[in-house]
Structure formats: structure tokens, C-alpha cells
Amino acid sequence: MDRISKEQRSKNMSRVRSRDTGPELRLRSALHRNGFRYTLQRKDLPGKPDIVMPSRRTVIFVHGCFWHQHEACAKAALPKTRKTFWQTKLQDNVERDRRVSEQLKKLGWKVIIVWECQMTNSMNQVVRNVTQLIGLKPSLK
Numbered sequence: 001m002d003r004i005s006k007e008q009r010s011k012n013m014s015r016v017r018s019r020d021t022g023p024e025l026r027l028r029s030a031l032h033r034n035g036f037r038y039t040l041q042r043k044d045l046p047g048k049p050d051i052v053m054p055s056r057r058t059v060i061f062v063h064g065c066f067w068h069q070h071e072a073c074a075k076a077a078l079p080k081t082r083k084t085f086w087q088t089k090l091q092d093n094v095e096r097d098r099r100v101s102e103q104l105k106k107l108g109w110k111v112i113i114v115w116e117c118q119m120t121n122s123m124n125q126v127v128r129n130v131t132q133l134i135g136l137k138p139s140l141k
Helices: 006-014 022-033 083-106 116-120 123-134
Strands: 051-053 058-063 110-115
Touching: 022 051, 022 058, 022 116, 022 123, 058 083, 058 123, 083 110, 110 116, 110 123, 116 123
Parallel strands: 058 110
Antiparallel strands: 051 058
């Protein structure tokens, strides 16, 4: 049984953002500070990637560990209530992520996924990793 009312749970869930999340804003700020320029939420691309670098044919998704089920991450634990509902919902998210990545790769885009938990330690390391995945030499500021 849930510890809070159905109305309060609904209010909480309605406030979960799909864009401009804290991790996404921190990554965008760090990338911009290091000279990367990008566009956001391109609706013409599959999955509306969080960050798009057209000149580098690269897209970046900033995934929440729970919502996208980051393997072996403590933040990806399933809730104790309504397990069947959550397993189905979250597995659908994982399957959609896989499908979207395949579509983007077929269109010639490089797909980078940055996990929420990776940003809790060192944003410099995350930017360094992204830079290397893009194929550039990192020069952190």
C-alpha cells in the first residue's frame, strides 16, 4: 500500500519533468562552458534527443537511472508496490530507448547516453567522456 494519498501521488508524478531536468541543465551548462554548441529537443529526430550537435552528427540523451533502468544502479530499483505495472512501464521505456538509438544510428547519428548517476561525481569527467566519444581532444574549462 502506498504511504501517501492517490491525489498526492498524482501531484508528485505530474511534476516529474521530461525536459530541462537538473542533470540535463548541468550537462548543457558544462558542455557550453567548454565550447560546445548545440540545439535542444529536435522534434524531427526520433526520440527528440535532449542535446543535438548537428555539426558533429551527435545526439546526447540524459537518462534518469530509474525511468530508463540503468543496469546495476541503485537508483533503478523497482518500487515495492504495483510491481507488474512498473516492470511493464519501465521495460517499455528501455525498449523504446533501444529502438530510438537504432533509428538514429541508421540515419547516421552518433548516440551518446549520459546517466543521471554519472553526474553526481565529477561533471568534468562526464564532459571528458562525452568529448572522447565525439572523437575530440578534451580541453576542460
